[in-house]
Amino acid sequence: MKPAPFEYHRVERTEDALERLAELGDEAKILAGGQSLVPMMNFRLVRPPALVDISRIPDLRYVERDGDCLRVGALTLHREVEQLDDPALIRGYELLPRSARWVGHYPIRTRGTFGGSVAHADPSAEWCMLAVLLDATVVVSGPQGEREIPAADFFLGFFTTAMEPGELLVEVRFPRPRPHAALQEFARRHGDFAIVAAAVAVDVDGDRMTDARIVIGGVDEIPLRVTDAEAVLEGAEPGAEAFAEAGRAAGAAVEPSADIHGSAEYRKELTAVLVRRALAEAVGGEGGDGG
């Protein structure tokens, strides 16, 4: 569990990071919190010849409100998201701090970064799911300047994104508040990656739900939107019946594969249960922790 040899470069400005990445070529990896990359290197599952450590770039670590929009700097720690409590900042985005407790264990949250998790693109990672759920825009910086990638186009597969070599994720931008949103996960053990996770958001207009969004983690190569289940909720009255039906639709729509932690059938069942529970939590509006 010692990594293969690699070069280590530390930078303190985004421009320097881009410059160094350009020099080092396609195989170099960006090191932020190191909570996924370093274990993978220790298992020798990845062997980057060089690392560019961006963890000390000061101006990538922020959470800012810009009207409706919430901007999260790439180097913001999970723990910092967890601790967001200024209503002026997070109103309508309470799901973010509430979801942070699902991210690994406390020590991981004090080192791992928001942008690092999104760039790593584990399909059951909370921030990846919420990026898709909340229609976020991923801002990346590259040799040709910045570009913005909709989350829907960002995740391409297991640990694979639309970022090009030489690019650096600098910000995740959430466009509009969604107060009726929730995340539910199931894992056999506290702090583990979920066997299945379900994130939901709806708008509640009187006694009708609109603009429902349902994203499932752990059942596909990317955080998976299940539009069949979303359609069930469109215009439906909030309540146990609609939530259960959406759950069933989601369970029927996903095509998970099996591993030692659960069969495909089990994942489908969990999907149905977690979607239903997440909707109840989201529309309950209390922001209860769901358990």
Place this chain on the structure above:
Amino acid sequence: MAADGAWIGRSLRRVEDPRHLTGTASFVDDIRRPGVLALAFTRSAQAAARVAGLETEAARGTDGVRAVLTAADLGDVEPLVPRLDRPDFVAVELPLLARDRVRHVGEPLAMVVADTPHAAEDGAERVVVDYEPGRAVSSIEAAVADDAPRVHDGGNVLLDTAFHDDPALDELLEDAALVLEESFASARLSAVPLEGRACLAEWDDRDQRLTLWTSTQVPHLVRTTVAALLRLPEHRLRVIAPDVGGGFGQKCVVAREEALTCIAARRLGAPVKWVEDRQESLVAGFQGHEQRFHIRAGFDDEGRLLGLAADILCDVGAYSTHPFTCGVEPLMAATELLGPYAVRHYRARARAVATNKSPMAPYRGVSRPQMVLAMERLLQKAAMRLDVDPVEIRRRNLILPDAFPWTGPAGLVIDRGSYHEALETCAEALDIDAFRERQSAAREDGRLLGLGLACFAERSGYGTEAFNQRKMTVTPGYETAVARMDPSGGVTVYVGTSGHGQGHLTTLAQVAADQLGVDPAQVEVRQSDTDATPYGWGTFASRSMVVGGGATKRATLALAARIRRLAAHLLEAAPEDIELREGRAVVRGSPERGLSFADVGRVAYLEAQRLPPDQDPGLECQASFDPPGTFSNATHGCVVEIDRETGAVAIERYVVVEDCGVMINPAIVEGQVRGGVAQGIAAALYEELVYTEEGQLQTASLMDYLVPTAAEIPAVEILHLETPSEFSETGAKGMGEGGTMGAPACVASAVADAVAHLGIEIDRLPIRPDDVLAALHAAERKEGSGAR
């Protein structure tokens, strides 16, 4: 005479705590030696293969690599041949490095010594192995199949013991009011000590001696074994177990790596260090607990268990380990299956079955977690079938209070315990009647609650005779202690046990302090260094407080007698009139006439002219203790709730009523109970080493091998009973394994209780949420089709 009991029984803070809390502990990897080299192993990637070639050139050429050694380089170093001297045992060779055949993934093939651990791993992955893969045996069922591939040329059954026979049993099993035929299965586990295995070896040219620091539970046994392999006289090998980060049995056998690290250090003339990492520990560390029980049992119509026949299979992996061999699990299972239940007719067949997996070593509990599971589930099933209350059926079967010492059908003698009282106390603590009401109300709401119980006897502190019955080639059992007072009056006790988390520096000092009339802070306990301590067997099998504590009591009592004799001479009093208290030897009734221990020590060493004519200089006594063994007992009880939508099991309450005789340090006893229960819950709900049919381990990291965290383990409520042992010097009984023994059965019986009305049986560990959910669905379907 010191007042016995002044220090025994107090929850003193552990002497060991500050070092762990302040980071000043020294584990093998913390030991710095100049010029130390790092060792890494190239391990087999195949479970069953012929090794057609082993190419080391690229490894040798790797930056920083100093040497690469394979079996061919070991010359005439013999393999280990763990053995029992009994006709039903098949001995197989355990090569230190595999030569032409590998039998499990993780088997060492080559060792690479380099300047740094990183370079050693770089080199180890460049050793090219040419495998000709064969068919692997990856399960008990596959191993005993008619056309099974052979792990060893002689076949896959390495021990086949018929334990006891009872001609009356067959008829009984025909005619009993209720005959149950049941099977139980438990998963393969790793002990997962916080510190993996680790060795540092250094050859000293000046003294022509080798020192091995190793993370072991058995330093003297390692010395004997490794010295023989290296053909060194034992006095030229010193083995030290520094701070050891847990063992749980995984470190009570001698590892190939211990001998190999020594060989590398001698060959290279430099200190060599190997530190096992977590992946290596899961893949190549010793494993255990994978067993199948097939049981036929006959009950009378009131639930009395009349007789039982068991067929037990233990997956012992690819090799035996030294010295306990692959016989340790099957022999334990066959001998002790009946536990605390008064069953008259019994027969068992137990087999050790070889598979292409890492070898088994005794892991905390050794077969007893599985036996308790089998017995408790059996009683629970019988209770349900006969409509007897689950507490009542245990009451009817536990050995009666006036029946001790109880001699079981196979001759095993169980000494006095509080079996019935423990059961009643636990039942009361759980308030079972109130629970039943809550359970049925919850059921109305569609919620599944269950209550589980597990009663067991924990054999502990057994000596030479008990081990001799297994016919081991080296026979553990006794312990020896040396108690010495130095010229300043300080006391040091040297013991052959080797604590590695149990707090022996604290508890043995408490035992010594009571004999000598000093504060335990005045008593230094030394262990785990073969140069300093008397030959002893180390720490395993819940033996140290009974056996090592007994030797400590005897040695310090003898020292107390010598101190009194010397003080009597100096004070011109009779020895029987001298009492030792608060670090002084005083004349009874005249406390002003006395000597401090410093005065006594000074005379004994520095003013020998003042000694009585028949007394040698110095103050040192040695004593041994070799008891027959003594049984602790306990009842565990717990309440669980099953999430019927996810199949997850949550433990709401966990109660332990335990009786380990006299508690030397209750806080340490409770720590052992809690840790044991956590490991038992791990076995019940979480942990499982999963192998593919090809013998590849799929759970080689802690992401996949689910060691529970503190968040999964409930608060454990502990109640104590005290039945002092007649067979130990202090009245204490061993209790280090009990938590692990009771918890799997307790949790399983609670889950079973929650779903019994649905016709679901819980007979396999771990209880996985997906299995539970599938069983719930199957029950629903059955009900649905029945209704049609």
